[in-house]
Amino acid sequence: MNVAVCVKQIPDPAAPGSLHPDTKNLVREGKLILDDSDSYGVEMALQLAEHAGGGEVTLVSMAPNEETSGLRTALAMGAARAILVSDETLAGSDALGTAKVLAAAIKRAEPDLVMAATESTDGYTGTTPAQVAELLGLPSVTFAKRIDVSEGSVRVERQTEAGYDEVECPLPALVTVTAGVVEPRYPSFKGIMAAKGKPVEQLKVTDLGLSPDQVGSAGARQEVTDVAAAEERKAGEIVVDEGDAHERIIAFLEQLKVL
Numbered sequence: 001m002n003v004a005v006c007v008k009q010i011p012d013p014a015a016p017g018s019l020h021p022d023t024k025n026l027v028r029e030g031k032l033i034l035d036d037s038d039s040y041g042v043e044m045a046l047q048l049a050e051h052a053g054g055g056e057v058t059l060v061s062m063a064p065n066e067e068t069s070g071l072r073t074a075l076a077m078g079a080a081r082a083i084l085v086s087d088e089t090l091a092g093s094d095a096l097g098t099a100k101v102l103a104a105a106i107k108r109a110e111p112d113l114v115m116a117a118t119e120s121t122d123g124y125t126g127t128t129p130a131q132v133a134e135l136l137g138l139p140s141v142t143f144a145k146r147i148d149v150s151e152g153s154v155r156v157e158r159q160t161e162a163g164y165d166e167v168e169c170p171l172p173a174l175v176t177v178t179a180g181v182v183e184p185r186y187p188s189f190k191g192i193m194a195a196k197g198k199p200v201e202q203l204k205v206t207d208l209g210l211s212p213d214q215v216g217s218a219g220a221r222q223e224v225t226d227v228a229a230a231e232e233r234k235a236g237e238i239v240v241d242e243g244d245a246h247e248r249i250i251a252f253l254e255q256l257k258v259l
């Protein structure tokens, strides 16, 4: 079974991030790392391919400056190869532009199953995977905590607030994985060495049959107009019990529509 995993490479969250003064977009000039959210999708894909007894895991990424550091981490975990789309015309891509690029790259891998994280940790609109599925005409199942594949279909336990739903759909399909549902393996020394020689196909926008005005700032339908610091948390109110504290707390919760 062949699985394509969308893998976002992001600035190291441990380093202080900065925004471009004009575009207000996150500056992504330095080394990028594998988004922690995607390590769960990679692990799940590796387990599914191992369980199926064959097939390959292909990573698909769109990132600036032909960055491969995050991809090498996922290749060291055990993925077989990667497709990287990196092109100056992609600067300023919104979520739909990103989805167009990922969908076109995924098509080349002809996967039985496409996986992505539920949301990234740097931009997190949480909309990219559903848009990829729509562009590819695939069923989309989100928030998976368990995935079983058999005989041309996929059965997913889909996390909900109350527990989980069981969803089944035919393959090929796109499934998004919730963080924490599997324990991502640490790349072994052997895996790290092997990853250096694994193929990373580098593509430009036109290699995908897309035109530069469909992507990047030219194709974006969203614009970041302003960025403001989040309001500081205000100090809470201390309710001194004079016999009516419970009534005041209930009234407060009712005002918040919690009760």
Ligand SMILES: Cc1cc2nc3c(=O)[nH]c(=O)nc-3n(C[C@H](O)[C@H](O)[C@H](O)COP(=O)(O)OP(=O)(O)OC[C@H]3O[C@@H](n4cnc5c(N)ncnc54)[C@H](O)[C@@H]3O)c2cc1C
Pocket (backbone or CB within 6 Å): 006, 007, 008, 009, 025, 028, 035, 037, 038, 060, 061, 062, 063, 090, 091, 092, 093, 094, 095, 096, 098, 102, 115, 116, 117, 118, 119, 120, 121, 122, 123, 124, 125, 126, 127, 128, 129, 220, 222, 223, 224
């Ligand atoms: C107007 C505008 C301009 C922007 N300009 C830029 C820019 O110049 N440079 C820039 O880097 N970002 C830019 N962004 C942000 C960029 O569009 C988003 O990071 C991208 O659309 C993915 O959205 P997300 O992070 O919300 O992903 P989510 O939808 O939260 O991601 C869910 C999952 O989808 C997959 N995924 C998402 N993005 C990628 C990817 N790139 N490669 C592989 N898998 C992926 C991953 O599995 C991820 O966990 C811009 C956004 C806007 C609105």
